[in-house]
Amino acid sequence: MTITTEIAGRSAVDAATAYQLETFLKREARLLDTERYDDWLAMLADDIHYWMPSIESRRRANNGGATHLPGRMAYFDDFMEHLQKRVARFKQPTAWAEDPPTRHTHVISNVEAYAGEAEGEYLVYSTFVNYRSRVETDNDLLIGRRTDVIRATQDGLRLARRKIVITQTLLQAKNINTFL
Amino acid sequence: MCKNEKPINFKPPRQKAALDDLDQYVNMAEGRMSRKVFWERDIYEQELEKIFARVWLFLGHVSQIPKAGDYVTTSMGEDDVLVVRQKDGAIKAFLNTCPHRGNRVCFSEVGNARGFICNYHGWSFGIDGALRGMHESGAYEASGFDKSQHGLHEVAQVDSYKGLIFGTLDPAAPPLKEYLGDFAWYLDTLLDMDGEGTEFIGGCVRSVMKCNWKFGAENFAGDVMHAGWTHDSGAKAMLGGAVPELDKCAGDSYHVNVNGHGWEFNLDKVGNSATFGDKEVRRYIHEIQPKVAERLGHTRSMMIGSISSATVFPNMSFLPGQNTFRVWQPRGPDEIELHTWTLVNKSAPEEIKERYRRGTMITFSPSGVFEMDDGENFEYSTRSNRGRVTREQDLFLGLGIGTRIEHPELPGNVFQGQINEANQRAYYQRWLDFMKAESWDELPQR
Ligand code: FES
Ligand SMILES: [Fe+2]
Numbered sequence: 365m366t367i368t369t370e371i372a373g374r375s376a377v378d379a380a381t382a383y384q385l386e387t388f389l390k391r392e393a394r395l396l397d398t399e400r401y402d403d404w405l406a407m408l409a410d411d412i413h414y415w416m417p418s419i420e421s422r423r424r425a426n427n428g429g430a431t432h433l434p435g436r437m438a439y440f441d442d443f444m445e446h447l448q449k450r451v452a453r454f455k456q457p458t459a460w461a462e463d464p465p466t467r468h469t470h471v472i473s474n475v476e477a478y479a480g481e482a483e484g485e486y487l488v489y490s491t492f493v494n495y496r497s498r499v500e501t502d503n504d505l506l507i508g509r510r511t512d513v514i515r516a517t518q519d520g521l522r523l524a525r526r527k528i529v530i531t532q533t534l535l536q537a538k539n540i541n542t543f544l
Numbered sequence: 545m546c547k548n549e550k551p552i553n554f555k556p557p558r559q560k561a562a563l564d565d566l567d568q569y570v571n572m573a574e575g576r577m578s579r580k581v582f583w584e585r586d587i588y589e590q591e592l593e594k595i596f597a598r599v600w601l602f603l604g605h606v607s608q609i610p611k612a613g614d615y616v617t618t619s620m621g622e623d624d625v626l627v628v629r630q631k632d633g634a635i636k637a638f639l640n641t642c643p644h645r646g647n648r649v650c651f652s653e654v655g656n657a658r659g660f661i662c663n664y665h666g667w668s669f670g671i672d673g674a675l676r677g678m679h680e681s682g683a684y685e686a687s688g689f690d691k692s693q694h695g696l697h698e699v700a701q702v703d704s705y706k707g708l709i710f711g712t713l714d715p716a717a718p719p720l721k722e723y724l725g726d727f728a729w730y731l732d733t734l735l736d737m738d739g740e741g742t743e744f745i746g747g748c749v750r751s752v753m754k755c756n757w758k759f760g761a762e763n764f765a766g767d768v769m770h771a772g773w774t775h776d777s778g779a780k781a782m783l784g785g786a787v788p789e790l791d792k793c794a795g796d797s798y799h800v801n802v803n804g805h806g807w808e809f810n811l812d813k814v815g816n817s818a819t820f821g822d823k824e825v826r827r828y829i830h831e832i833q834p835k836v837a838e839r840l841g842h843t844r845s846m847m848i849g850s851i852s853s854a855t856v857f858p859n860m861s862f863l864p865g866q867n868t869f870r871v872w873q874p875r876g877p878d879e880i881e882l883h884t885w886t887l888v889n890k891s892a893p894e895e896i897k898e899r900y901r902r903g904t905m906i907t908f909s910p911s912g913v914f915e916m917d918d919g920e921n922f923e924y925s926t927r928s929n930r931g932r933v934t935r936e937q938d939l940f941l942g943l944g945i946g947t948r949i950e951h952p953e954l955p956g957n958v959f960q961g962q963i964n965e966a967n968q969r970a971y972y973q974r975w976l977d978f979m980k981a982e983s984w985d986e987l988p989q990r
Binding site: 416417418420421422423425426433435436437438439440441442446449450452453456457458459460461498499502533534535536537538539540541 | 651652653654655656657745746747748749750751752753754774776777778780781782821881884885886898901902905906909910911913915916917919920922923924
């Protein structure tokens with residue numbers, strides 16, 4: 365019996381590559397859970413674009429009901445410089461909302477990987493559950509989907525593009541003091 | 545247990561918020577106030593009635609709904625409203641609820657429509673709010689139903705000031721111009737730098753904070769003091785250094801307020817704009833300042849991007865030059881919805897608008913390096929008051945009592961020094977005025 369991973373003309377990556385990509389995403393999640401932000405930055409390509417649009421509810425008759433479009437308000441629409449600045453804040457001793465530390469868990473699932481558009485790049489879909497806790501009763505749950513471009517380089521895999529789409533139009537939290 | 549012993553009544557006598565004696569909650573002459581105004585349900589219900597059902601509230605920006613049939617949904621207090629551009633270019637607003645059985649009429653936040661149809665029994669309304677038709681219309685005809693009596697409930701007055709749309713649910717409210725009064729002179733530094741107007745970048749970021757709605761509004765009305773402390777981490781990340789100690793240069797800095805609207809500022813021209821750490825945005829401010837000076841005079845031209853913040857009473861706030869624009873929507877005494885947009889000059893180059901969009905996002909949005917530290921302050925200033933004894937302990941806001949000055953140019957009540965609580969006092973004084981006044985005639989001019 366042959367197992368084919370071809371769906372709608374696209375071929376999923378082979379098992380060994382899938383394993384590497386999945387391990388990359390799991391490692392990333394663990395680094396974020398443990399506030400190893402410099403190590404996290406090192407997993408990103410220099411030309412990273414990290415985008416988390418704000419979600420709008422529109423009727424299907426308007427723009428096909430699209431919940432997000434480029435160039436509009438967003439939570440993140442960052443290149444490397446802005447991501448570094450965000451990390452710089454996390455590391456300040458006066459980042460009051462991080463002391464005592466926020467307790468994070470990032471759960472990654474539904475990983476699905478294909479060959480990307482450029483040589484050596486992969487298109488990787490995943491879903492995430494992010495649970496953050498502070499003080500006694502501040503528990504914030506975010507669930508969404510990600511579309512990544514992950515690039516194979518001489519130094520290993522690097523995240524080159526990420527789009528994060530959450531389900532909430534009204535963010536049920538006072539902030540997003542993490543990366544997703 | 546002894547037979548004749550009565551069961552213990554564990555229910556303590558209900559704490560009645562003494563609405564008949566509101567003065568006990570706010571004593572601005574002494575700079576102290578009660579925490580109960582941030583917690584008690586009875587007080588909150590009165591706020592919805594005495595403030596949100598009467599005053600002019602921000603509904604949107606004209607650039608959000610340029611064409612006939614364009615609409616946005618928002619709320620006035622906890623009343624959901626639908627704001628719609630009409631065929632003749634006018635703007636109307638309606639309660640977003642069906643007059644039949646009360647279902648919500650419009651479920652999307654933004655869009656364009658030729659009319660609105662209720663999902664429940666199919667009543668359909670024109671963009672002017674009139675009831676046009678019903679599913680099973682024959683049955684209505686047989687009942688002698690008069691369609692003209694059953695349109696959407698229209699918001700009593702809608703008007704705009706230089707692009708900002710406001711509405712009031714009170715037919716007796718004075719005109720918007722009068723409500724803004726001399727504060728419009730200051731608003732022009734934001735809305736009328738070059739006569740070409742402003743616009744919102746597309747989209748809105750909405751988030752929930754478990755805090756009383758007044759905390760955000762008073763913070764933007766006057767609390768620059770918190771910036772150097774709360775936002776030290778954000779400033780160091782974005783600018784590579786701490787916020788300067790503002791009290792050291794108090795000479796050129798002010799609190800001004802008009803009928804509870806408050807603006808704190810200095811005249812450093814670019815302090816707020818600099819928070820992006822983006823020299824192109826600073827360059828833009830430097831470039832336009834001389835033209836703004838020709839139009840609005842030197843003083844106001846130095847306010848366009850300076851370290852400053854402002855609130856239009858009761859719940860619309862912004863940071864000049866940084867251009868985050870927001871409304872603190874009440875959702876109970878201990879919860880808000882925060883709606884934020886980015887405001888830009890229509891005439892600004894596209895590239896500058898884009899820098900503003902990214903800039904407001906990384907500084908003042910739920911993921912912003914500044915705003916991230918605000919939420920916990922507002923939430924715990926609210927939540928601590930669940931303590932029965934805690935709630936009895938008054939708060940201090942007496943900073944800068946006695947700093948009022950006469951100024952040859954600046955209208956309204958002017959106070960020397962940006963590190964001040966004059967605007968917060970004026971804000972709560974206005975809150976008290978509205979809570980006590982039965983009619984607009986009873987409201988003093990402040
Ligand atoms: S509730 Fe709207 S049609 Fe009945
Ligand atoms: Fe703040």
